[in-house]
Amino acid sequence: MRKLPRVLVVEDEPSIAELIAVNLRHNGFSPIVVFDGAAAQREVDAVLPDLILLDWMLPGESGATLARQWRKSDRTKTVPIIMLTARSDESDKVQGLDAGADDYITKPFSTQELLARIRALLRRRTPEIVKDSVQLGELTLDAGTYRVTFRAKELKIGPTEFKLLHYLMKHAERVHTRSTLLDKVWGDHVFIEERTVDVHVKRLRESLGDAASMIETVRGAGYRLTAQSSAGNTEQGQSINAA
Numbered sequence: 001m002r003k004l005p006r007v008l009v010v011e012d013e014p015s016i017a018e019l020i021a022v023n024l025r026h027n028g029f030s031p032i033v034v035f036d037g038a039a040a041q042r043e044v045d046a047v048l049p050d051l052i053l054l055d056w057m058l059p060g061e062s063g064a065t066l067a068r069q070w071r072k073s074d075r076t077k078t079v080p081i082i083m084l085t086a087r088s089d090e091s092d093k094v095q096g097l098d099a100g101a102d103d104y105i106t107k108p109f110s111t112q113e114l115l116a117r118i119r120a121l122l123r124r125r126t127p128e129i130v131k132d133s134v135q136l137g138e139l140t141l142d143a144g145t146y147r148v149t150f151r152a153k154e155l156k157i158g159p160t161e162f163k164l165l166h167y168l169m170k171h172a173e174r175v176h177t178r179s180t181l182l183d184k185v186w187g188d189h190v191f192i193e194e195r196t197v198d199v200h201v202k203r204l205r206e207s208l209g210d211a212a213s214m215i216e217t218v219r220g221a222g223y224r225l226t227a228q229s230s231a232g233n234t235e236q237g238q239s240i241n242a243a
């Protein structure tokens, strides 16, 4: 029998937690409900879930703090996280994504939408990435060992940024629109806004450190990864454009 995907639900409001759990159970998932961060951490340490639904406002540590911790830990850095939030403010969404969430959903939400987003994230996670190794300039990505190195130094990188970088490296020196990237990297982007791409590109640049300038923003078009780092010759580039 196929193993049911384990979904850890971190939600302190019992009625919402129960509603989510019932719906997950009826739709082929195995939900585990906890009410605070400490219990969530114990659960994650015991059995790694396939996905985490994480409420923003929790007693004790906030959802954003937990998401940040889990993204930093080797054990949990690839587990998809959906943030549940009562906040619909654009800046709060970005904060949630910045904290390491892969997606967010604003309360009140329909259970159908929540299920669709969970399925989309799990699909995205299913490794259709070929376990190959790609190199561009001094940047190397090994999908088999999940390592990215620049000048032989290993970089810390989140799961979505890893997939994004993999795609950009396989299709380097070409400009990709946000919508192409959503198609190719996210796969199912029914609920994902193009802005999300910008947030992940920003995170990817932060992860890349010294290699950040290899990702170029092409105005009005999208993004390009290039072996020719443009850092330091911006002026030169501009004068060429002007000529």
Ligand code: CA
Pocket (backbone or CB within 6 Å): 011, 012, 013, 055, 056, 057, 058
């Ligand atoms: Ca709450």
